[in-house]
Amino acid sequence: MPLEIEDQELLEGFLTETTELLEKLDDDLVTLEKSSGDPDLLNRIFRSIHTVKGASSFLGFELLVKVTHKTEDVLNRLRKGELTVTPEIMDVILEAVDLVKVLVNDIKSGDILEREIDGTIEKLIPLLSTSVVETPPAGPASPEGSTDANKPVNAKGKKKKSEKVEPVPSVTEVDVSDVAVSAESQLVPPQLATQSPVKETIPPAVPAKQPAKAIESKGGEDLSDNTTVRVDVKRLDDLMNQVGELVLERNRMIQLNSNYQGEISLDSFPEDFSKLTKRLNFVTSELQMQVLKMRMIPVEKVFKKFPRIVRNLARDLGKEVDLQLMGEETELDRSVVDEIGDPLIHLIRNAMDHGLETPEERLASGKPRCGNLLLAAAHEGNQIIISIKDDGKGLDPEKIGRKALEKGLITEEQLAGMMTREILDLIFLPGFSTKEKASDLSGRGVGMDVVRTNIKKLNGIIDIKSELGKGSEFILKLPLTLAIIQSLLVEVEGEIYSIPLSAVLETLRVEQKEFHSIGGKEMLKLREIVLPLVRLERVFSVKRKGEGDGSCYVVVVGVGEKRVGLIVTRLLGQQEVAIKSLGKYLANLTGIAGSTILGDGSVALIVDPVSLVEGNEAGSPGR
Amino acid sequence: MGNALTIHRDQSNKEDVSGELIQLVSFKLDEEEYGVDVLKVREIIRMPSITRVPNTPHYVEGVINLRGKVIPIMSIRRRFGLSEVENDKSTRIMVMDVDGELMGFIVDSVSEVIRIAQHEIQPPPPVATSGIDQECMSGVINQPERLLILLDLEKMSSKEDRKMLSNLSI
Numbered sequence: 001m002p003l004e005i006e007d008q009e010l011l012e013g014f015l016t017e018t019t020e021l022l023e024k025l026d027d028d029l030v031t032l033e034k035s036s037g038d039p040d041l042l043n044r045i046f047r048s049i050h051t052v053k054g055a056s057s058f059l060g061f062e063l064l065v066k067v068t069h070k071t072e073d074v075l076n077r078l079r080k081g082e083l084t085v086t087p088e089i090m091d092v093i094l095e096a097v098d099l100v101k102v103l104v105n106d107i108k109s110g111d112i113l114e115r116e117i118d119g120t121i122e123k124l125i126p127l128l129s130t131s132v133v134e135t136p137p138a139g140p141a142s143p144e145g146s147t148d149a150n151k152p153v154n155a156k157g158k159k160k161k162s163e164k165v166e167p168v169p170s171v172t173e174v175d176v177s178d179v180a181v182s183a184e185s186q187l188v189p190p191q192l193a194t195q196s197p198v199k200e201t202i203p204p205a206v207p208a209k210q211p212a213k214a215i216e217s218k219g220g221e222d223l224s225d226n227t228t229v230r231v232d233v234k235r236l237d238d239l240m241n242q243v244g245e246l247v248l249e250r251n252r253m254i255q256l257n258s259n260y261q262g263e264i265s266l267d268s269f270p271e272d273f274s275k276l277t278k279r280l281n282f283v284t285s286e287l288q289m290q291v292l293k294m295r296m297i298p299v300e301k302v303f304k305k306f307p308r309i310v311r312n313l314a315r316d317l318g319k320e321v322d323l324q325l326m327g328e329e330t331e332l333d334r335s336v337v338d339e340i341g342d343p344l345i346h347l348i349r350n351a352m353d354h355g356l357e358t359p360e361e362r363l364a365s366g367k368p369r370c371g372n373l374l375l376a377a378a379h380e381g382n383q384i385i386i387s388i389k390d391d392g393k394g395l396d397p398e399k400i401g402r403k404a405l406e407k408g409l410i411t412e413e414q415l416a417g418m419m420t421r422e423i424l425d426l427i428f429l430p431g432f433s434t435k436e437k438a439s440d441l442s443g444r445g446v447g448m449d450v451v452r453t454n455i456k457k458l459n460g461i462i463d464i465k466s467e468l469g470k471g472s473e474f475i476l477k478l479p480l481t482l483a484i485i486q487s488l489l490v491e492v493e494g495e496i497y498s499i500p501l502s503a504v505l506e507t508l509r510v511e512q513k514e515f516h517s518i519g520g521k522e523m524l525k526l527r528e529i530v531l532p533l534v535r536l537e538r539v540f541s542v543k544r545k546g547e548g549d550g551s552c553y554v555v556v557v558g559v560g561e562k563r564v565g566l567i568v569t570r571l572l573g574q575q576e577v578a579i580k581s582l583g584k585y586l587a588n589l590t591g592i593a594g595s596t597i598l599g600d601g602s603v604a605l606i607v608d609p610v611s612l613v614e615g616n617e618a619g620s621p622g623r
Numbered sequence: 624m625g626n627a628l629t630i631h632r633d634q635s636n637k638e639d640v641s642g643e644l645i646q647l648v649s650f651k652l653d654e655e656e657y658g659v660d661v662l663k664v665r666e667i668i669r670m671p672s673i674t675r676v677p678n679t680p681h682y683v684e685g686v687i688n689l690r691g692k693v694i695p696i697m698s699i700r701r702r703f704g705l706s707e708v709e710n711d712k713s714t715r716i717m718v719m720d721v722d723g724e725l726m727g728f729i730v731d732s733v734s735e736v737i738r739i740a741q742h743e744i745q746p747p748p749p750v751a752t753s754g755i756d757q758e759c760m761s762g763v764i765n766q767p768e769r770l771l772i773l774l775d776l777e778k779m780s781s782k783e784d785r786k787m788l789s790n791l792s793i
Contacts, residue, residue, distance in 0.1 A: 583725075584722075586679065
């Protein structure tokens with residue numbers, strides 16, 4: 001059914017608001033589960049759902065109204081204290097929220113489909129109907145029991161969960177577990193089995209049913225819309241100010257030029273001109289900062305999806321995980337934010353699946369049963385650092401090496417020559433997996449490859465720190481923005497190239513005769529390490545302009561732990577450059593990441609250090 | 624009678640359609656004259672300084688800065704295997720829209736914009752002149768005083784080239 005809404009503006013407003021509310025909702029719900037009974041939080045959640053319901057009923061989205069209405073009812077009961085938050089109830093509520101997202105997405109795409117919503121609604125209904133039979137004094141036992149009655153299979157797991165619930169005097173913990181057991185065995189309304197004062201019991205109006213069809217979990221995940229930007233009015237005003245300044249400087253420039261043409265005040269021209277240049281420089285760099293700031297969004301946008309993901313994964317895997325987020329307010333360019341979501345999900349999955357142990361294993365190795373997962377973001381110079389740290393079992397280099405051998409990803413000799421760090425890097429190879437069998441969670445050997453490819457695409461690097469038995473940490477270093485980078489301009493036999501400064505470790509001036517040759521490759525002894533060298537002129541087949549004076553410059557670039565020295569003729573200096581794409585036709589050239597325009601209007605190519613470092617490794621520097 | 628009249632009118636209609644005028648930009652390579660559809664040409668510029676791009680096919684001359692946009696430049700001479708000449712005052716770059724992206728082509732000189740009728744375009748002769756790829760040639764225009772070869776430059780940077788490029792970059 002195509003969407004027919006006359007007031008497009010109204011609809012857009014609804015979509016924006018709803019999307020924002022729903023994004024927040026996931027996070028709030030998971031927090032609620034942890035700190036059950038926080039009335040403020042509960043009220044906020046309730047209000048969000050209520051707002052969505054109100055707006056959708058106004059616009060006539062019936063399916064949406066039905067789902068939100070029932071969800072609201074359940075939340076209302078939680079709010080009134082008639083129900084207590086349990087993982088089971090939360091599962092149902094989250095499922096309902098997912099359904100709402102799917103429905104909102106339908107509206108967004110402009111085509112309302114007939115979605116199957118009864119399954120989810122039927123799950124919500126029992127949570128409502130028990131209210132009829134339940135008396136508030138029965139307290140925590142009732143919701144526990146009632147959900148158990150609906151899902152008898154889960155009943156055994158209850159004991160632990162019910163410990164969290166504040167006991168009401170009349171019901172002890174033992175009673176609660178009794179309820180669970182009796183509910184399991186008899187499948188009668190639990191209130192009958194408890195000693196709690198029950199006046200009247202009416203069987204649930206609607207019998208609980210298994211959902212007809214689960215809603216595809218992926219569908220509701222991403223509602224974020226990146227085609228429009230919300231910018232702080234203050235920032236916009238600042239920008240306007242800066243533009244005003246710029247216009248002023250332009251006028252001065254025109255004035256100066258006409259003075260010069262008319263040969264008026266020629267004496268002061270050099271001084272005026274240099275002043276103008278300085279001011280113009282100042283204004284434009286301010287302007288650049290402002291615009292850059294507008295593109296910045298807090299990394300929270302990505303992070304807030306994770307509590308939900310971690311919660312679900314933990315339940316699927318039977319692990320207990322405490323996720324901590326740090327530095328959510330760290331801002332980075334939206335283009336980067338858009339790209340890091342996927343790699344982070346893979347890394348989190350990886351940490352939860354491979355890193356963290358089950359509660360039993362953890363207890364056995366003397367750790368607290370609940371695993372810790374820390375997701376942190378921070379600025380460091382011109383980079384943003386995102387780290388995913390777990391206190392699980394860490395990476396076992398021996399096992400990784402063995403697996404890589406088994407899968408035929410490396411040879412015996414290669415493995416023998418590898419340092420621990422290099423072995424850890426093997427997990428990023430496509431096809432690598434320590435799992436014997438692929439599950440729906442992991443084991444196909446693509447995840448980490450995706451991580452590395454995406455991070456590389458962002459000009460970022462990824463580092464692994466791991467201590468066997470103590471945990472592992474994945475550190476992503478990403479540029480703040482993709483549009484402008486700091487770069488080192490170098491000259492290679494008359495041609496100018498730009499090397500991203502983030503990859504440059506140091507520069508040296510050396511005599512050619514200091515080079516050594518190992519197996520036909522040039523090397524340089526740099527302090528205690530042997531540095532492989534790459535002649536840029538050879539890689540880029542630049543025509544030589546005759547022999548130099550025997551000395552040249554070496555730019556040491558590093559990608560991860562790998563180091564390579566690039567031989568160039570001259571260093572020209574550091575410059576901030578705007579990255580320009582070379583277009584489709586010249587995409588994917590070896591060693592070239594893009595291009596930029598220099599002060600004189602000519603084009604300089606940007607060197608891709610990653611492909612040079614790896615090209616060197618593959619044993620083919622240059623062609 | 625009536626029937627005959629209708630038929631006649633039909634024919635004249637057809638005549639009109641095929642007689643639709645199209646505009647071509649004509650340019651020269653060696654002594655031969657070529658033409659491309661004017662609607663594909665974005666602008667014609669003098670030779671700026673070209674930055675060579677390594678590891679590309681020989682006919683990719685490099686890239687230039689076209690008012691803040693970096694666009695690739697190709698030498699038609701090299702692409703067609705013609706002998707190379709020094710660039711001179713009349714050398715021009717024709718910036719064309721190829722599959723939604725801008726691309727520059729170096730030609731010896733650009734002559735004029737001409738109008739011709741659709742029906743004047745004849746299919747290309749089976750044997751191409753001077754090594755020009757048959758597939759780039761979309762027709763010939765035979766006028767009393769000149770012979771114009773109609774080129775389809777989109778074909779010049781077509782699939783195979785792109786494939787070749789992506790192979791190169793492995």
